[in-house]
Each structure stands twice: as structure tokens, then as C-alpha cells.
Amino acid sequence: MGRKLTTCAGTVAALAVVGVLTAAAHAGLEIPQLVAAFDEQGNSSFGGRPLDWGFGPAPDTDLRPTLFYRLLFPVMAEGYLVVVEPLTTGGQGGGGDVLRFVNNATGPGSVVYVYSDTLDGADSLADVGLPLLAPQANLAIMMETGTDGVNGVFYAPNFGQPGFARYGNASIDYAFTSDVPEPLTMLGVLAGVGGIGAYLRKRRA
Numbered sequence: 001m002g003r004k005l006t007t008c009a010g011t012v013a014a015l016a017v018v019g020v021l022t023a024a025a026h027a028g029l030e031i032p033q034l035v036a037a038f039d040e041q042g043n044s045s046f047g048g049r050p051l052d053w054g055f056g057p058a059p060d061t062d063l064r065p066t067l068f069y070r071l072l073f074p075v076m077a078e079g080y081l082v083v084v085e086p087l088t089t090g091g092q093g094g095g096g097d098v099l100r101f102v103n104n105a106t107g108p109g110s111v112v113y114v115y116s117d118t119l120d121g122a123d124s125l126a127d128v129g130l131p132l133l134a135p136q137a138n139l140a141i142m143m144e145t146g147t148d149g150v151n152g153v154f155y156a157p158n159f160g161q162p163g164f165a166r167y168g169n170a171s172i173d174y175a176f177t178s179d180v181p182e183p184l185t186m187l188g189v190l191a192g193v194g195g196i197g198a199y200l201r202k203r204r205a
Contacts, residue, residue: 034167037175038069039152040097040116040124046072055125058100058113060134067125068113071165073172075101075110079138079162083153083178085117086143095119096144097178098130099155101163112163116178138162144178152177 036051038044044051052070057063081099095117103110114126121127133139140161142153155174157164165172 034170035173035175036069036071036112037177038112038114039177040067040114040126042067042125044069058102058111058131064128064131066113066115066128066131068111070104071110071112073109073165073167074103075163075165077138077157077160077162077164078102079140080133081153081155081157081162081174082139082141083144083176084141085151096130097126097176098133099163099174099176100131110165114176146179150177151179 034047036044036046038051038053042053044053051072054068054070056065056068058066058068078101081101083097083099085096097117098115100113100115101110102113113131115128115131116124116126118127118129138161140155140157140163142155144151144153146152153174153176155163155176156171157174163172163174
């Protein structure tokens with residue numbers, strides 16, 4: 001395991017993914033080889049270590065400062081992952097998050113910028129509102145999943161989709177945790193990223 005991160009609900013959500021993958025590997029199951037896990041608060045994990053993060057503007061289309069993570073690999077396709085919050089029976093929801101993948105112009109690797117809506121106020125580093133999308137942008141859209149306030153997405157981009165990358169011979173998948181209540185349990189984490197079945201799926205070519 002890598003360095004111990006600051007203990008908080010968001011950290012546990014990001015790192016729990018790694019534990020699930022390790023357990024499945026011991027069981028001899030075919031699983032994603034590398035997962036970059038991160039949340040809206042600066043907590044992350046990739047290959048057993050946290051990613052460097054900061055707070056600043058993305059290039060070109062939106063100059064509002066927001067949370068970003070420095071990825072340890074170059075993405076082969078830039079663009080936006082739009083995470084849509086489902087509407088509830090009471091008409092609530094409908095907000096969401098945007099992850100923008102950008103190649104790093106000043107060094108190796110790439111950067112992912114995290115934007116979250118402010119419909120429920122601002123209580124995380126990414127709560128700055130949603131960005132303007134670049135004209136003719138490369139887009140992928142996913143519905144946020146989760147139960148009991150543990151929400152997020154498990155994103156496995158195919159070639160050409162935003163964030164697609166390889167690290168050595170392995171494709172990169174992403175586990176993004178949006179909303180995490182206190183206290184957090186492993187069961188809640190699994191529900192929030194779509195369940196263990198997402199991790200045990202057949203590896204894409």
C-alpha cells in the first residue's frame with residue numbers, strides 16, 4: 001500500500017475501490033488492472049499512491065478555478081465526461097458533475113479537472129458550478145449511480161472516448177465518487193460505484 005491519506009469519507013470511498021480489486025485478484029477473477037480513483041475533495045489513489053492535486057483554472061474555455069488532479073499517464077483522448085444526477089420522485093436532482101481530461105502542456109502526464117453543481121450549496125473543492133463545454137467537444141455521458149447518498153460512477157472509456165489512456169499494457173479505468181455521507185461503509189462504497197459486478201466484468205480488448 002502507498003502513503004496513508006487523510007482519513008475522511010471521501011478518502012475511504014476512493015481507496016475502497018483498490019481493496020475490492022485486490023480481493024478479486026486473489027480470487028483469480030478477471031478485473032480491470034489499473035483504476036484512478038478520486039473524489040471532489042482532493043482524495044485519490046492510483047497504483048497504491050495518491051495523485052497530486054491542486055486548485056486552478058482549466059485552459060481555453062472556462063477560467064474558473066476548480067479542483068484538478070495530475071494523472072501519471074497521458075490521455076489519448078481529451079474531452080468531457082458529463083455525470084448526470086437522476087431525478088427523484090420528488091423532482092429533486094438533475095444536477096451533476098463534469099470531468100474534463102486535458103493533456104498537460106507543461107510536463108508529462110495529463111490533468112483531470114473536476115466540476116460539480118452548486119444546487120445544494122458548496123461544501124467541496126469542486127463545487128464551483130458546471131463549466132462551459134468547448135464547441136464540438138468530445139463528450140461522454142453517464143448517469144450517476146448509488147444508494148443512501150453514496151454516489152458516483154465507474155467509467156471505463158473505450159478508444160477515442162474522453163480520458164482513454166494506457167499505462168504500460170493496461171487500460172485505465174476511473175472511479176469517481178461524488179457524494180459520500182458519514183459514516184461510510186464498504187457496502188455503501190460498492191453501491192455508490194455500481195456494485196462489485198462492475199469490477200468483475202470481462203476486460204475490454
